[in-house]
Each structure stands twice: as structure tokens, then as C-alpha cells.
Amino acid sequence: DADVTQTPRNRITKTGKRIMLECSQTKGHDRMYWYRQDPGLGLRLIYYSFDVKDINKGEISDGYSVSRQAQAKFSLSLESAIPNQTALYFCATSDRGDQPQHFGDGTRLSIL
Amino acid sequence: KQEVTQIPAALSVPEGENLVLNCSFTDSAIYNLQWFRQDPGKGLTSLLLIQSSQREQTSGRLNASLDKSSGRSTLYIAASQPGDSATYLCAVEGGANNLFFGTGTRLTVIP
Numbered sequence: 001d002a003d004v005t006q007t008p009r010n011r012i013t014k015t016g017k018r019i020m021l022e023c024s025q026t027k028g029h030d031r032m033y034w035y036r037q038d039p040g041l042g043l044r045l046i047y048y049s050f051d052v053k054d055i056n057k058g059e060i061s062d063g064y065s066v067s068r069q070a071q072a073k074f075s076l077s078l079e080s081a082i083p084n085q086t087a088l089y090f091c092a093t094s095d096r097g098d099q100p101q102h103f104g105d106g107t108r109l110s111i112l
Numbered sequence: 113k114q115e116v117t118q119i120p121a122a123l124s125v126p127e128g129e130n131l132v133l134n135c136s137f138t139d140s141a142i143y144n145l146q147w148f149r150q151d152p153g154k155g156l157t158s159l160l161l162i163q164s165s166q167r168e169q170t171s172g173r174l175n176a177s178l179d180k181s182s183g184r185s186t187l188y189i190a191a192s193q194p195g196d197s198a199t200y201l202c203a204v205e206g207g208a209n210n211l212f213f214g215t216g217t218r219l220t221v222i223p
Contacts, residue, residue, distance in 0.1 A: 004155070042116070042201070042213040043156075058210065090155055098163060100146055101211065103155035 003027045006091050006104035014112050019078045021107050023091030031094045032074040033101065034058075034066060036087040043090065049074055081111045114139045114206050118214035125192055126222050133187040133217045135202030140180050143205040147176050147187050150199045150216065159200075160187070192221045 004025045013019055023032065034046040035058075045058030047066040055066055063085060067075045078085055088108050092101040115138045125131050135145070144163050148156040160169045160176040162185070168177040175188040189196060199218045203211040 040215060042215040043203075043211075044213075045210055048210070092156075098144060098161075100158035100161045101156075102158065103148075105153070105155045 004091055004093055004102055004104035006089075006107050008107060009105065010108045012110045012112065013081060015082055017081050017111075019081050019109070021076045021089055021091075021109070023074045023076070023104060025072050025091075025093045025102075027093055027095075027102060028071075029093035029095050029102070030071065031096070032068065033092040033094075034064075034074070034076045035090045035092065036060070036085075037090060037106075038087050046076065046089075083111050085109065086111045114142075114204060114212040116202060116204055116212050116214040118200075118202055118217050120217060121215070122218040122220075124220040124222060127192060127194060129192050129221075130188070130190050131192055131219070133189070133200050133202075133219070135185040135187070135214055137183045137185075137204045137212070139206065140183050141206070142180065143207060145176075145178050145185050146203045146205070146211065147174075147185075148201040148203065150201055156201060189219075192219075194221045194223050197221050 007022045033048040035043040037043045044060050049068045065077045088106050090106050091104045094101045117136045119134050146161045147159045150156050162169045162178040173190040178185045197220050199216040201216045203213045
């Protein structure tokens with residue numbers, strides 16, 4: 001089984017819908033992150049969390065919210081999806097600041 | 113704001129060739145620099161992490177160097193193989209474990 005699991009892997013939905021992307025990890029890491037990847041722009045940080053009670057905005061948090069339900073779970077929500085949120089979304093975890101981040105396989109989200 | 117640039121955007125080489133991928137960044141105040149590999153339909157796999165106090169890291173056929181003062185890093189791949197074909201991403205950590213990514217170099221190794 002993968003250490004960092006993202007669900008769903010693919011999602012097509014319509015403008016205005018509420019969407020939740022889920023991430024779970026078995027690595028026992030405290031730190032979790034959500035990124036989006038767009039062609040030509042690289043990965044950009046949306047939100048991150050250093051423990052269950054900690055939530056921090058990243059570079060592009062507008063239009064998104066997150067919930068850290070447990071050490072192993074970190075969810076990303078789009079309250080009212082819009083077409084320019086169409087992207088590949090990645091969840092990542094890390095043990096501490098000087099350790100590499102470990103990524104899930106991504107969720108491909110299309111908003112029509 | 114930190115900006116990370118990777119050149120070239122794409123590279124094709126014959127199998128067995130040694131190659132170098134380049135990464136540059138605008139703010140030298142970094143905690144570390146990381147190289148990742150991304151395969152189609154997959155997430156990122158960490159290859160090497162260089163702390164800001166280090167000059168290079170090696171893992172197998174991979175060697176990454178860091179020149180923080182000039183804002184540059186290189187990833188050297190020796191004796192390339194078709195299985196090395198992937199997109200290689202460079203990322204710098206500016207603090208709070210926040211990574212700033214380049215847009216990647218898409219490598220194709222031709223058998």
C-alpha cells in the first residue's frame with residue numbers, strides 16, 4: 001500500500017459544486033501539505049499543517065479550505081469550484097524541516 | 113518571492129550518455145534544495161536533498177551540487193538509462209518547510 005494515499009484519483013465536476021479531496025498517510029509524519037500543479041507553473045503550495053491543531057495558508061489559498069482531522073488525514077475543500085481550479089492536486093508529508101517531502105500520486109480535477 | 117528556473121525544459125539523450133540538469137533560484141537565503149523525479153500519472157519521488165551548508169550529495173548514479181551564493185544547482189546523471197526518462201523537478205525550501213518548485217526538465221533517454 002502507498003504511504004500517502006489520495007482520493008479520488010480523478011474527478012470531473014461542474015462549476016459551483018463543493019468538492020473535497022482527501023489525503024491519508026501511514027508514515028507517521030506530523031507535517032502535511034497540499035499543492036496544485038499547472039502546466040508551465042510548477043507546483044504551488046495551497047495549505048500546510050504541522051500538527052492536528054495547526055493550519056497555515058500557502059501561496060495560493062484563496063478559494064480553498066482544509067481540515068486536519070487527525071495526524072494521518074488532511075482534506076482539501078473547494079467550497080464553490082470554478083474552472084481555473086482545474087489542475088493536478090498533490091498531498092505531501094514530511095517528518096521535519098530538514099527531511100524530504102513524500103508525495104501522493106495526485107488527484108486530477110477538472111471543473112467544467 | 114523566490115523564483116526557481118530550470119533549463120532546459122526538455123532534453124533527449126542517447127542511452128549511456130552523462131548529462132547535467134540545471135536549476136537556478138533568485139533568493140540565496142534557503143534552508144535546503146531538493147531534486148525530485150516525476151513519472152507520468154505519478155507523484156513526486158525525492159531523489160536528493162542538499163542542506164544549505166552542504167555543497168553536494170550523491171546517490172548511486174546521481175550527484176547534485178549546490179552553489180548557494182550564485183543561486184545555482186546541478187543534477188548530474190551518469191550513464192543514463194531509458195528508465196531515467198521522467199520529469200526532474202528542483203525545489204528550494206525558504207523556511208517553514210515551504211518548497212518553491214521549478215517547472216521541471218523533461219528527460220528522454222533513447223535506447
